[in-house]
Amino acid sequence: MAEPAVPPAEGTTDRAYPPATASPSGAPIRPVPFRGGGFAPRSLRFGAPATFLGLLGLWWAATQYGWVSPLALPKPEEVGRAFLDLATSGLLWQHLAASLWRLGLGWVIGAAAGTVVGFAIGLSSLARSTALPMVSAMFPVPKIALLPLFILWLGIGEVSKVATIAFGVFSPMAIAAFGGVDGVDRNLVRMAQSFGMPTRAIVLKIVLPGAMPALLSGARISASIGIILLTAAEMIGARYGIGALVLSAGNLMATDQLVAGVLVLSAMGLTVSKGIAAIEKRVLRWRA
Amino acid sequence: MDLIATGLGHAYDGLTVLDDISLTVASGEIVALLGPSGCGKSTLLRMLGGLERPATGRVEMRGAPPAASLNPLTYVFQDFALVPWRTVAGNVALPLEHHRLGADERARRVAEALARVGLSDFAGAYPRQLSGGMKQRTAIARAFAVEPAVLLMDEPLSALDAQTRDLLIEDLVRLWTETRFTAVYVTHNVAEAVRLGHRVVVLSRRPGRIRAIVEIAEPLDRRREGSPALGAAREQIWDLVRGEAAAADREMVHG
Structure with missing residues (x-):
């Protein structure tokens, strides 16, 4: 053992070792390089506001200094004014209420049906061999292609729009639910059976909570799909609704209103996603 | 309540896993089922509690379970299943x-x-x-x-470290002394079997058959790791197990 060349630093309680550069045998000594770390991204606190402010600044500069034509992109303040006009005239709320009502109803119907069918696929051989092929065949069809058919069947009113949204929400929800049920630890099911728990209790107390993470991620995905379908359906035939607002603004070249409508859609998506994140945090507390 | 298995047999894909297992678990005793991995002891335990259907033979309960019993045959699993x-x-x-x-x-x-x-x-x-x-x-x-009425324990200590295992063995001994529960205790660990079993049923490797049943008279709460009173039983069991383990080690794993 070589004598320490440097005395231990003052104030250190542990014995301080000097940096070794040569061993008694004369072989060179190198520090072990650090190779771990990384692959663990986290959200920086001011990342989101900074990004939005940066984008806003870029937009403002581009319109202010004439980098883009005012016909192509309105100024931020014009969009703000259009938004305020819409809000104060009450028109915005009329559009928003129509949209939220359709989205909410369509999503609830589609998600409930999807969850039930997904559970059936996950739990019964009969459902798995009949409903699963049906869901798989339905999933890739762009549901907006069915809207004309729904209009023929159900009329141009609310029902056809809600049906389109419900239909679009149904398949991703069914697939998420069935995947979630399949992923439930079978040892827990056997445990429940070994204690003589009835099937109903096993489904409610073991399978449902076990599938909950998958159900919530299904809810997240299907809500986004719902917003897409909502906008598309409102563009095809609606007097009120954010989609109708955006379309009519486009027809009138009122880009300020158009962009205001698009921002409302974005806010709607963000709100839904934040809401589901809050539910996840509460319901999945046990995972932490 | 006693638990009686008669002529239990089982096969997976034509491969006999268990053959002609007959066993009576009397009220108040702990029966240790000891065998090398793959001898079908966990399958046997699942049959005893009705979680698996035996290909041959039957499992029966004799006598009534205690009045307060909500689930006469109750498992404790290796992976806890919490x-x-x-x-x-x-x-x-x-x-x-x-x-x-x-x-x-x-x-x-x-x-x-x-x-x-x-x-x-x-x-x-x-x-x-x-x-x-x-x-x-x-x-x-x-x-x-x-x-x-009967606890069915499937390698309950296998997922734990050695110190925790010792502490839990002591807990189980204390619980047995207090309540005199009945149990079938599956393990591949000779020391556990000898510490906890009133009888140790040694199973052979595939197909699992009963090779020997070793009775250990020493009361549970007087047994100590390495105590001479257990020496003879331990030696006898070790001899039985060693041969099986060595033979299993030279065999290709099926499936």
Whole structure:
């Protein structure tokens, strides 16, 4: 053992070792390089506001200094004014209420049906061999292609729009639910059976909570799909609704209103996603 | 209540796993089932509690289970099988909830079971917050809460480290001394079998047959690691097991 060349630093309680550069045998000594770390991204606190402010600044500069034509992109303040006009005239709320009502109803119907069918696929051989092929065949069809058919069947009113949204929400929800049920630890099911728990209790107390993470991620995905379908359906035939607002603004070249409508859609998506994140945090507390 | 297995046999894909197992577990005794991995001892245990259908033979219960028993044949699993979204108390209450018990009676059973395994202070903890030993003690409390007639324990200590295992063996000895429970205890560990078994049933490797049944007279609470009173039994069991293990080691694993 070589004598320490440097005395231990003052104030250190542990014995301080000097940096070794040569061993008694004369072989060179190198520090072990650090190779771990990384692959663990986290959200920086001011990342989101900074990004939005940066984008806003870029937009403002581009319109202010004439980098883009005012016909192509309105100024931020014009969009703000259009938004305020819409809000104060009450028109915005009329559009928003129509949209939220359709989205909410369509999503609830589609998600409930999807969850039930997904559970059936996950739990019964009969459902798995009949409903699963049906869901798989339905999933890739762009549901907006069915809207004309729904209009023929159900009329141009609310029902056809809600049906389109419900239909679009149904398949991703069914697939998420069935995947979630399949992923439930079978040892827990056997445990429940070994204690003589009835099937109903096993489904409610073991399978449902076990599938909950998958159900919530299904809810997240299907809500986004719902917003897409909502906008598309409102563009095809609606007097009120954010989609109708955006379309009519486009027809009138009122880009300020158009962009205001698009921002409302974005806010709607963000709100839904934040809401589901809050539910996840509460319901999945046990995972932490 | 006694548990009687007669001529149990089982085969997976034409490969005989268990052959002609006949066994009686008398009330109040712990029967250790000892065998090398793959000898079908866990399959045998699943048959004893009705979680698996035997290809041949039958399992029967003789006599009535205790009046307070909600689930006469109750398992303790190797992987604990705790529900991660329920607290310790919630896990113990789970098998009580589908029975017609008053809220008081349910709470009493949960509290009593947790007290028995020394987890009263952790009633509100979630499984992820517990050590392996505490998880298995929770599972044992859950089993005791339904007042089983026969406990079916499937390598309950295999997922634990050596120190925790010793502590839990002592817990089990104490619990047996207090309550005289009946149990079938599956293990591949000779020391565990000798510490906890009134009788040790040594199974042969595939196909699993009963090679020998070794009775150990020494009372459970007087047994110590390496005590001479257990020496003869341990030697005898080791000799039986060694041959099996060596032969299994030279064999290709099926499937």
